[in-house]
Each structure stands twice: as structure tokens, then as C-alpha cells.
Amino acid sequence: MQVQAASSSVFLSAAKPVWVSASAPPVVRVNSLYTAKPSSLNSDSNSMATAAPKWAQKTITLPPQRRGCHLITPKILNEIGSDLSEFKCGLAHLFLHHTSASLTINENYDSDVRDDTETFLNKIVPEGRSAPWKHTLEGPDDMPAHIKSSMFGCALTIPITNGKLNMGTWQGIWLCEHRDHPTARKVVVTLNGI
Amino acid sequence: MQVQAASSSVFLSAAKPVWVSASAPPVVRVNSLYTAKPSSLNSDSNSMATAAPKWAQKTITLPPQRRGCHLITPKILNEIGSDLSEFKCGLAHLFLHHTSASLTINENYDSDVRDDTETFLNKIVPEGRSAPWKHTLEGPDDMPAHIKSSMFGCALTIPITNGKLNMGTWQGIWLCEHRDHPTARKVVVTLNGI
Amino acid sequence: MQVQAASSSVFLSAAKPVWVSASAPPVVRVNSLYTAKPSSLNSDSNSMATAAPKWAQKTITLPPQRRGCHLITPKILNEIGSDLSEFKCGLAHLFLHHTSASLTINENYDSDVRDDTETFLNKIVPEGRSAPWKHTLEGPDDMPAHIKSSMFGCALTIPITNGKLNMGTWQGIWLCEHRDHPTARKVVVTLNGI
Numbered sequence: 001m002q003v004q005a006a007s008s009s010v011f012l013s014a015a016k017p018v019w020v021s022a023s024a025p026p027v028v029r030v031n032s033l034y035t036a037k038p039s040s041l042n043s044d045s046n047s048m049a050t051a052a053p054k055w056a057q058k059t060i061t062l063p064p065q066r067r068g069c070h071l072i073t074p075k076i077l078n079e080i081g082s083d084l085s086e087f088k089c090g091l092a093h094l095f096l097h098h099t100s101a102s103l104t105i106n107e108n109y110d111s112d113v114r115d116d117t118e119t120f121l122n123k124i125v126p127e128g129r130s131a132p133w134k135h136t137l138e139g140p141d142d143m144p145a146h147i148k149s150s151m152f153g154c155a156l157t158i159p160i161t162n163g164k165l166n167m168g169t170w171q172g173i174w175l176c177e178h179r180d181h182p183t184a185r186k187v188v189v190t191l192n193g194i
Numbered sequence: 195m196q197v198q199a200a201s202s203s204v205f206l207s208a209a210k211p212v213w214v215s216a217s218a219p220p221v222v223r224v225n226s227l228y229t230a231k232p233s234s235l236n237s238d239s240n241s242m243a244t245a246a247p248k249w250a251q252k253t254i255t256l257p258p259q260r261r262g263c264h265l266i267t268p269k270i271l272n273e274i275g276s277d278l279s280e281f282k283c284g285l286a287h288l289f290l291h292h293t294s295a296s297l298t299i300n301e302n303y304d305s306d307v308r309d310d311t312e313t314f315l316n317k318i319v320p321e322g323r324s325a326p327w328k329h330t331l332e333g334p335d336d337m338p339a340h341i342k343s344s345m346f347g348c349a350l351t352i353p354i355t356n357g358k359l360n361m362g363t364w365q366g367i368w369l370c371e372h373r374d375h376p377t378a379r380k381v382v383v384t385l386n387g388i
Numbered sequence: 389m390q391v392q393a394a395s396s397s398v399f400l401s402a403a404k405p406v407w408v409s410a411s412a413p414p415v416v417r418v419n420s421l422y423t424a425k426p427s428s429l430n431s432d433s434n435s436m437a438t439a440a441p442k443w444a445q446k447t448i449t450l451p452p453q454r455r456g457c458h459l460i461t462p463k464i465l466n467e468i469g470s471d472l473s474e475f476k477c478g479l480a481h482l483f484l485h486h487t488s489a490s491l492t493i494n495e496n497y498d499s500d501v502r503d504d505t506e507t508f509l510n511k512i513v514p515e516g517r518s519a520p521w522k523h524t525l526e527g528p529d530d531m532p533a534h535i536k537s538s539m540f541g542c543a544l545t546i547p548i549t550n551g552k553l554n555m556g557t558w559q560g561i562w563l564c565e566h567r568d569h570p571t572a573r574k575v576v577v578t579l580n581g582i
Contacts, residue, residue, distance in 0.1 A: 053247045053441045055283045055388050057355060089443045091481055091578055093285055095353050097362030099301045104538040107487045112523035113534050119520055120535050124318065124512065132313055135306035146307050147314050150298040150346055152538055154365070157351055157545055159483050159576045161445060166576055168485030171542070188353045188360055190285055192386070192580070194443050247441045249477045249582050251549060287479055289547050291556030293495045318512065326507055329500035340501050341508050344492040344540055348559075351545055382547045382554055384479055386580070 054090075056083050056191040062175060064182030067141070069106075069114035073172040077165070080189055085163040090193015092165060094156045097186040100145035100179050102152035108172025121148050121178070145178030152176055160193050248284075250277050250385040256369060258376030261335070263300075263308035267366045271359070274383055279357035284387015286359060288350045291380040294339035294373050296346035302366025315342050315372070339372030346370055354387050442478075444471050444579040450563060452570030455529070457494075457502035461560045465553070468577055473551035478581015480553060482544045485574040488533035488567050490540035496560025509536050509566070533566030540564055548581050 060079045062072060076094070077084075084092065096103050107113040125144040126132070133143040156173065159166040175185065254273045256266060270288070271278075278286070290297050301307040319338040320326070327337040350367065353360040369379065448467045450460060464482070465472075472480070484491050495501040513532040514520070521531040544561065547554040563573065 053443075055247075057283050057353065089445050089578070091580065093351055093353065095351075095360070097365065099299070099362070099364050105487070105542050106538050107534055110523055110525075112521075113531065116521045116523050116531050117535055117538065120513065123514075123520070125314065126317075132317070133306075133310045135304055135310050137304075143307065143310050146301055147311055150300050150311065150368075153347065153541065154299050155351055157481055157483075157543055159445065159481065159578045161576070166483070168487070168574070170487050171485065174538075186362070188355070190283070190353045192285065249441075251477050251547065287545055287547065289545075289554070291559065293493070293556070293558050319508065320511075326511070327500075327504045329498055329504050331498075337501065337504050340495055341505055344494050344505065344562075347541065348493050349545055380556070382549070384477070384547045386479065 053192070053194055054086060056086075056189075058083075058189050060187045060189055062185045062187060064184050065175065065177050066182055067177050067180050068118045069104075069174050069176045071108055071111075071114065071172045072175045073108060076173055076187075076189070080191065083191060084160060084165065087160045087163060087191060087193035089162075090160040090191060092158045092160050093190040093192075094158070094173070095188040095190070096154040096175075097188065098154065098183075099149050100142065101185055102149045102154055102176045102178065103156050103187070104152040104174050104176060105156060105158075105167070105171050106174055107170055109170060114174065117176075121151070121176070125151075139180070141178070141180045148176065148178045160191070247386070247388055248280060250280075250383075252277075252383050254381045254383055256379045256381060258378050259369065259371050260376055261371050261374050262312045263298075263368050263370045265302055265305075265308065265366045266369045267302060270367055270381075270383070274385065277385060278354060278359065281354045281357060281385060281387035283356075284354040284385060286352045286354050287384040287386075288352070288367070289382040289384070290348040290369075291382065292348065292377075293343050294336065295379055296343045296348055296370045296372065297350050297381070298346040298368050298370060299350060299352075299361070299365050300368055301364055303364060308368065311370075315345070315370070319345075333374070335372070335374045342370065342372045354385070441580070441582055442474060444474075444577075446471075446577050448575045448577055450573045450575060452572050453563065453565050454570055455565050455568050456506045457492075457562050457564045459496055459499075459502065459560045460563045461496060464561055464575075464577070468579065471579060472548060472553065475548045475551060475579060475581040477550075478548040478579060480546045480548050481578040481580075482546070482561070483576045483578070484542040484563075485576065486542065486571075487537050488530065489573055490537045490542055490564045490566065491544050491575070492540040492562050492564060493544060493546075493555070493559050494562055495558055497558060502562065505562075505564070509539070509564070513539075527568070529566070529568045536564065536566045548579070 058080065060076070062075060080092070094103055106117065122144075125147050127144045128140050131140070131143070135143045135146075158173075177185070252274065254270070256269060274286070288297055300311065316338075319341050321338045322334050325334070325337070329337045329340075352367075371377075371379070446468065448464070450463060468480070482491055494505065510532075513535050515532045516528050519528070519531070523531045523534075546561075565571075565573070
């Protein structure tokens, strides 16, 4: 077992697989996990089932939302919460199926932060008469939407710890809708872990 | 089994592992997957082999391309397509080995979108005499290239569903070359799934 | 076995799981890996243990740093290096628990690149009297910090090959501190592989 000075946690070696139970505060619920090796579990099929890697995948449809940044953590948890609880340790991957919206992680409390972020995006990506875009067939908001999508990205990967998304206290999942016309948006969620 | 109202899909609980076959349109090919648990598969070694987690990793070399944004989905699929077909459900991770180019997902149809994105990047990151950069030894396009690389990022994670990259109809993989001089670029592709 | 023309590597099919040993230069240490299938390993419990998927998760606390971009590869490796060595092939995921700092991958050699990137971020995101933000309660540097966090992102996924992070020669992990007041920052590291 190693104890690292700069860290609040211990990181157990694979030689001795041990589950560290959640005695820390919620934000840092589990500091160290290793899968029990199948070879050490062959004698106990219940343990093996617990430690076996699992995959889950689902397509979520988010309802149409106005242009701007929206906190969607509750919507996502409503869709995947009960499935997350099957994972002690893992990763949740969210993948937006669109090129004119984006997913990002940011502040979950003050809606002004979301409004200011939308203000920033509109300030930095020119739109309308002053914009130099060639791609204008789908409206003045379309090319700016594509650019904003690449700036923030269309995918997120979030750690899973003890059955929950392991985000910071002030972190939330945002869907940023970059088009003027609200459209339903599809997100492929992939869960992987033990 | 749970049916969630806001979703077009069912998400099956781990208690009853079931493969949902692809009756939906191509974009949403599979809505819900869970690995069969090894414990329930011990009696059938063929099924176990199918459900066992697999990892694949490969370094791809992309040919030199001119400064700008390039659609590389066909090149990537040419390299990994037959390997992807081994995965029912999983994630594909692409990692560019460079700090003056980037990977992003955006529109796959109109090349004007790629040209306009290059226009945007050049507009937002100053280059040449007006630029305030200290790092200029490698040429006027070098420091702007580093900044653009962090703006769009050097890595992508894309869901795999039924042996294919599960992207939206209009999504494609772009390599954005930020240097003036075309250079071959290396991408480490890691596939993980069942 | 397939040999792909545009690539320097071979990508072995799942039918014949083979470990390719590291004869290539360090940057491209392993070109192709596939997990040995459990079904083919049942007769040899030692091999099975080696090939069994492993998960590790740990929360690292990074010491307070001044506003700007900081190379943290050595700090991260100091925390996870011995654990990385347990993985032949996999992915390392780093997730920052904050909304006013970011993680990115960029140049690891010349500190001017980090200074210039900070210059860019301050140039592009207005701060102080000229800024249009509504969210100002936590100081003039707070809203700009949130925006910068979404621009660069709070998470990284890096391939693991032969027990090491498989990054390019010039790539390093940066923590970008966007607040004026230095604060300790938490990073959840999740390792997954074989």
C-alpha cells in the first residue's frame, strides 16, 4: 500500500484489491478502488458478479430549449440515475448527436453564469451582416452555432463513484443550444464500470 | 424494467441482461445495452467470449494536410472499421499526439463550414506583427497553433453501437491543421467495449 | 491479420489475440493490442489475472497555484505513476472538480507558451469595467474564470500504453488557474484497462 504525500487518499495496489468505504464527505466519496481480480473471485460467484465490468448505453431525447445555456443535470439524472446506482466505480460518457449545440460542465447555481456565457459566445462569434461566413443557407445563426459547438464540444466524460456522478459541489451539466429555433436534442449516454 | 417518459428508449436493469436488437433507424441503432454478467454465462463459453470486455489500441498516421479543417471520418473508418465491427457496445477514443493541431466533431457535408471555422480561428487568435506572443522562435503560426489546439482539444471519445461509431447524421470527425507547413499527424485510437 | 496501408501499425483481429511487444520508439510504444479472451484463458489463471479489466480511482489534491497555465505532468505522474504501470493498455481520465479552472494538453517545454496562452485567455474574455457580466458577486475575475473553464474544459482522457501515459513528445498536462486567488484544486483520476 502506498500513501502519497500530496494527496488526501491512499491508492491501493492491484496485489491487494480492497474496497475503501465511503467515510469521506460526499464530494470525495471514494478515494481508491481496484477491481477484485476474477482469479481471486472464482470461488464466489456473487462477488464476481459485483466486480464484473458492465456496459450500458441509452439514447436520451432532451426537449426543445431556447437559444442559450441550460442546466440539465436533473434531466440526465432522471434518465440514468437508477442505472448509475449499479456502478461502484466507472465513467459516464455523454455524446450529443448534433453540430449546432454543445455540452459543457460549469456552475450549477446562479443562472446569471449561464446567461453571461451565452453573452460571451455571441460576442466572440460574429453573426449577421458583419459576419464573414460562406455557409449561410440555413440562416444567420447556423454557422455561429457550428463554431460554438466545436468551442465547447459535444461530449462529456464524468467519473462515477459509489453509484453517483462524481462532480464537484458547484458543477453541473449544461446543454448549450446555439440555434434560434428550439429543437429536441439526442444524447447517447454510455456507462462503463464495475 | 423501467420505462422513462422523456426518452424514446428503455434502459434495462442489470438484473435482466437483454440485448435490444436494432429495429430503430440507423442514427439511434441501439437504445439500451447491458453486459451479460459472467456469472450467468459460465455455462456457455461462447456467450462469455462475446460479452467479455475487449481492448484494442492502434497508432494511425494521417497524411500531411494544408492548414485548415479537414473531414477525416473516411480515413479513420478505413483504419478501424473492421475492428469496430467486433464491438456491440463501447467507446472509441482518438488522441492526437501533437500540440499544434486539433480534433473536433462538426458538420460532415458542406466544406464551407470547415472553411468558415478556419476563418473564425484566424480571426480570434492574432498572428504576425499585431500578436502579443513571446513564443515566436518556431514561426508566426506556431503560438496561434498551440492556442487553437487547446480551444478545440486533441482528443475525442465517440460511442460505439452495433459495430459502428454512433454519431449523428451530420456529424463527422475533423482534423484541424493549425500550422502552415503540412505535417503527418499521429492519432492513437483506443477501442474498449463488449 | 490485417495490414493497413496508411498506418505504420498492424491491427490484429480479435480472432487471434496477440501482444505486440514494444520494438517501436517510446512515443509509439505499442501499435496494436487486443485483450486475450477469457474463454481462451480459463485454463491459465495467471494469464487471466493479467488480462482481466482493472479499474482504479483516486482523488488528487493539487497545491494552490497563481493565475495562469501550469505544467502538472510531473505532479500527476508522481501520484499515479506506480498505478499506471499495472496497465498494458487502457485510458486515464482526469476530472477537475471546479468551474473556475481548466485542464488541457499542450506544449511541455517552453514556459512562454503557457504565458502566451494566459495572455490569449485574458484578451478574449473581458474582465473588469468593460465586461458585460451580470454575475459579479464573487469578484471581477470570477465570471471570466467560468467562461475559460468551458473553453478549455475540465476533463482529459489520455491513452495508457505499456504502463505509461501515451502522449506525444511535446505534450504535457496543464492546469489553468483562472482565479486571482490561488486555491487547492481536486482532480478525480480514473484508470481503466488491462
